[in-house]
Amino acid sequence: MLAPLHKRLLNDYQQDFPLSPTPYRDIAEQLGVSEDEVLNAFQTLSEQQMISRIGPVIAPNSIGNSALVAMAVPEIDLARVAELVSAYPEVNHNYERENRFNLWFVLIADSETHLKAVIADIETQTGYPTMLLPMLADYFINLGFELNLHD
Structure with missing residues (x-):
């Protein structure tokens, strides 16, 4: 309650x-x-894990560069790779998907050069290639929700 x-x-x-x-x-x-x-x-x-952070949501590529990145990682190595990827301060979300490309994350950097350097380092550190998925169209999804205040 x-x-x-x-x-x-x-x-x-x-x-x-x-x-x-x-x-x-x-x-x-x-x-x-x-x-x-x-x-x-x-x-x-x-x-209580009701909130995870307080901060702004900035439109992709309005400040710096961002990209969606996918990796195909063997299940046996997924936890190790996910932990390594999550340790990068440039990684925003990192999540598993049911697909051959089973690890997806959003990477944000101050420049395209920095973005590419982080991706290259992730590939070197994990031993797996990445697939860069640049944004072609911007969609806004409002994730706000109204709580029932009359419990």
């Missing part, structure tokens, strides 16, 4: 997080609680 403050934070700030030097203080003022209460609530939500 979520506390009322937790519900409000999850429901009201998925997409309208304040863009200011003091976003947590701004949220606290909007909700009539202290900044510490907001910070503690977000910490609790993180510990």
Whole structure:
């Protein structure tokens, strides 16, 4: 069962997080609680794995370069390779798919040169080739969801 403050934070700030030097203080003022209460609530939500991060979603290739990358990795080596790939700070999502190309990830870098260097390093470190899948069309999927606040 979520506390009322937790519900409000999850429901009201998925997409309208304040863009200011003091976003947590701004949220606290909007909700009539202290900044510490907001910070503690977000910490609790993180510990309970209700949220994984607080940060912006930036359109692909509007800042730097990004690419979807796929790899065909033998099942026996998948966990090792996935862990290695996930360790790169440039890797955004890394997930398994049921396909010959069973490891997919999004890579973001400050330049095309940096992007290609990271891909080359991943190939060297894992011992497997990658398949670069450049974005041909941009689709926006709103992943926000409304919580039932009347439990």
